[in-house]
Amino acid sequence: MTLTPLRIVAVSTFALTAALATGAFADSLTITPAPAKVVRAEGTFTLSASTRIHVARGDIEAKGVALQLADLIQRSRGFRPKVVEGPPAADAIVLTREGPAGEAYKLDINAKGATIAAAKRAGLFYGAMSLWQLATPDEAKGPVALLAASIEDAPRFAWRGLMVDSARHYQSLDTLKAVIDAMAAHKLNTFHWHLVDDQGWRLEIKKYPKLTQVAAWRRNPGAAVNYPKYGGFYTQDQARELVAYAAARNITVVPEIETPGHALAPIVAYPQLGTAPPDASKMGDWGIFPWLYNTDDATFAFLDDVLNEVMDIFPSTFIHVGGDEAIKDQWKASPKVQAKIKELGLKDEHELQSWFIQRVGKSLEKRGRRLIGWDEILEGGLAPNATVMSWRGIDGAIAAAKQGHDTVLSPHPVLYLDHRQSASAEEPTGRGHISSLKDVYAFDPAPVQLTPDERKHILGVQANVWTEHMQTDQRMQLMAFPRAVALAERAWSPEASADWDGFAKRLPAEMARLKVLGVAANPVPFEPQPALSEAEGGKTRVALSTGLGVGQIRYTTDGKAPTATSSTYAGPIELPTGAVLKAQTFVEGQPLGRERSWTMSADLLQTRTSGQLKLCTQQVPLTMIDDAPAALDQRPMMMVDIFNPCWIWEGARLDKGAMLSARVTQIPFNFQVGKDRDKIPLHPPATPGGELEVRLGCSGERIAAIPLGDAARNPGLSTITGRLPARAEKADLCLTFTSRSLDPFWVVERMTLKPAN
Template identity: 80%
Template structure:
């Protein structure tokens, strides 16, 4: 990508947005992102094994796109159309260069044939992706009728990105390729690859082998310390292969090499690079670390060498240098660095970071590259051609654009896909704030605070998949998709074309396509979730809802799988104990998400998972995974505020007293939270192992103090049981643990509160 095409595409997209609107007649098209203009026509094109894809003789690029289209059709329909050069084109799919420029394309589908027209390869590719989507409305194999339509399309923004963090948790090349396939199918064109952080260095650098020999591996904390080291890295050959794979799908990979902070891993590998001695044991921690590169000439020589190898591998115009969350304590404490500030005539450490970033930027400029960094690089001044990625809300983007700098909007929390997607306890591990698919779709990447001229500096939009709590490839993909598809539409579709209801209508087709592409997308927000309470006559009252409220829920009570003709859920159900309820969500007659099943038992009625309890505070809420047992798939997930591990069972009925059973585990406190660690409330224990305290309200009377005893010797889940006294009326039970220190801390998995007989 270069500056001129970026801005040209933005302007052309805005022009299309003003000129075109998608008419109601195109409502049966399941094309995502929604195109700039789509007009339905009569009839359909029959795609079958006999269909041919035609390209002009000698057009190597068009033939490559045609083969990609044929391969995708084979994956989804089970047959592969032949690709031919020249010859008669009646009844065929034809790729022609007589079309719009850049990433724009025209797709004409009629009963007699299909034409994909674009001047450049990118446009041909996106036209092919649109045709494949229209040919893949579901997972059905065999021939398909593609609705006749004329589509004229171009992107709203030129940078349509997804960042994947491979530094915190390592993903396989196969998973990254599947992610690129899903990005390409939805016209995302920038893969920001976070390769370096405190927890690991993932990129092979030939001149500095210890970066991967040492810096790519860490010892996990807690019980996991007894397991093999965690880590991995990508060889330069693997990177070249992935870069080529992405380029064939019109995706530019932008690498990120963090400076000057988030640098513990390289400093562990080469301690002379640091401002203070490194502590390798902290590589298994999360949070904001104090280790920064020093400002010695030898350190810049190291960074120059690294960046030159990076630029040899990645042809992208932009190279990301981080620049975020650089705590300056070590710089403040270093006489050598304080002398450097004085020598350079700088005001403070913020200006030193600006000088640092600009010096790194000169290495990039020598090879015709452009520096991009997180919005902290604005502090202390910025090189004229530097680009700002705004993550602390949109203020950084606004400031950058007003100052004449190009910018990409990537704001926390809306576009930080490590936040959970619904309040369901079935959500994968991650941050506790709910950022739903609808929330992502509602984000407009063009701030109203900017003038039309200033908006020209908005290159585009990007969502970020930070993987601190995404320990597996499947969890990474589940957190990214389908929210990345919502982002794709907001980055591509003209401003006036955004329509949540229409986007939601297309979701069954989108989920089917993601499955075909090998992506483990999250279905939990679509699925029925139960709420149980005491019903009339000793029955159990069941209420069903979904995280997004889309479509309808249908259920059965006879053990059969729910279908589109099963009973629709309308209101709460009072059902006898032992009833098995099966439920599933449907949208326009198509299943959306998995079938769910519950057998109504007294234990189920009286049990709440930690995510179904109320947190006493929400300072840093996380869904965390236990550190034991060794088999990862057997580890429990627990919802907890790490700065105040405390839970509330609201409106507990203690009229007859109750038997309280709590399943909990002790987890290492491996969080770099600075002074906040000292503010975590600790109640002094009365027994050597501490107690589970139960109070009537968090500041109220203590109803029980249950010694943890032998549970303290168990690295996995333990069950703690006690009788609670009878008490009039309903009460909010507040559950917390006493402890001498915050490490380790206890977290609740589930609570069962059974009325006493």
């Protein structure tokens, strides 16, 4: 599949009819993205093991789609319909070319069978995906009754994308295939593959073997420096395999080879490419690095060679060249680069970057490809045929469209899926600001600041899964899904049919389908989360809420699992010590998220993890893992603002004094933050190992300084304890560490506060 010059599909008629269709009809069909037009009819068609899928004799493309549909039905229902070439019979699924063009399709279901009609393979495939979704409303096996309906559907945007960052953390090919399966099932059609960054080079380039022998591997910082090198790469055969796998599912793989910045890894492999000596030890750091490619002709020859091999593997029209976060300090300090600026008659380093990007773009144009880059490529001027991916909000997209350039909207923070999805302490590792499923769904990819003609330059929309803090394949998937499904609906469905409540009703079916497809989807934002407090008579008051407020919370206190008929949570519950509270969210009678359970005890009230404590500031909040245990799944998570490691225990009772027990650890400060590093506060220690300081409020009286002692010599978790003096009133306790250096820095994993004896 190749993205055509068509930017926004004309869907005004579809939008009108979609608006006229009742919500009940659309919701009962549970198709996501919501179709443009749905007309319900009487009756049902039962899909069973005896059902046949018919295609015209000799139609190889249609037969391929039919086989894919049969495979998916087997995965979800446990039986595989037979694919037959020739005239259709009764009680069959029929694929016909007598339908709309492009990615559009018609799907008709009645008591006698189902017909998928589309002129192109892409439309047949998407009709098959909608039919499979109707056949997979849950995880049940066996025959399924499909409601009779007539569906007409077409996409709103041509570019419906998801980016996966394999440079920071390497994912297996099987994991990427599962992501592509989930994308295809929801009509996303562009897989942007981030293969190169400071932390690693992931694609085999035969002419430059050191890119994978050297640049694909790194030493991690801190205690993990003594572990085996971390990394991996994809051979060209593996990349071609993924390209073919994606193409069979109507997905184009767009590779990204970063220039001129984010280039530490290749410069480590070939130092002559840079303007300053590389430091391989920094490949395990995060942030914005100063290493840029130099502007020598030999460097452009290297990039031409690399891109030629890349284009041999990836047939996509677009090749992504990065262009973001290129700090110019090394260019400013390089006499050769400064001489190049004068030689070319350029104004400054920004114009030099523009010249650099345009020179790379000319190499792509020679092979009929188009350059796309992050919105920084607008700075200093842009080649006429270049396309802008706007990540710093939507301003880059607006500027690009007004200048006549095509653009893809991919704004931070809402479509940066490394941000956590809810305030729950159980969210996977990632950035601490929240971009919820509802936030993603609320994003409209067509800015009102643009005229109708300017909107024609919007190719579409994309979400990005940056993996700095997603150390495992599962964590990457948890951060991508189900938010990528919300993006898919806003990218495909007509603007007028956007309906969060309708989308939310389909979530139980969506989570079931993602499970069938083998994708780990994050259930935490749907699940009941407790807020605990003391009540009279030694009881515990439990207030329950969910991150998204979707559905109803049902609960039990008799030890039984909650069901759709259990008591509905309506307000705080007071329970005695030893009582067991179980709760689960239900939507339209279907469970959503996992069952949660809590046993009332003093420890439940007296212990809080770092994620349950309040951060003193929200400058750069991250959920991170300890670096000490060798096994990733054994490393605890901690929430911390890396610019101000400081936590607050709100409303602490100190009327009898208290014993504080804190589980703490030290982790490397491996962040490239430039001069901002000097702004991070350091508190001088009074003892050799430093202390955990406790204050009444962050600017209040210090009431304790608990020595770290032996913990200072332990790279893993340690427990320290100390006594807090009595105070008549409840207090907000502010917790900070003293230290002589920023690296490593100390973090709280959890703490317990018990009344003193």
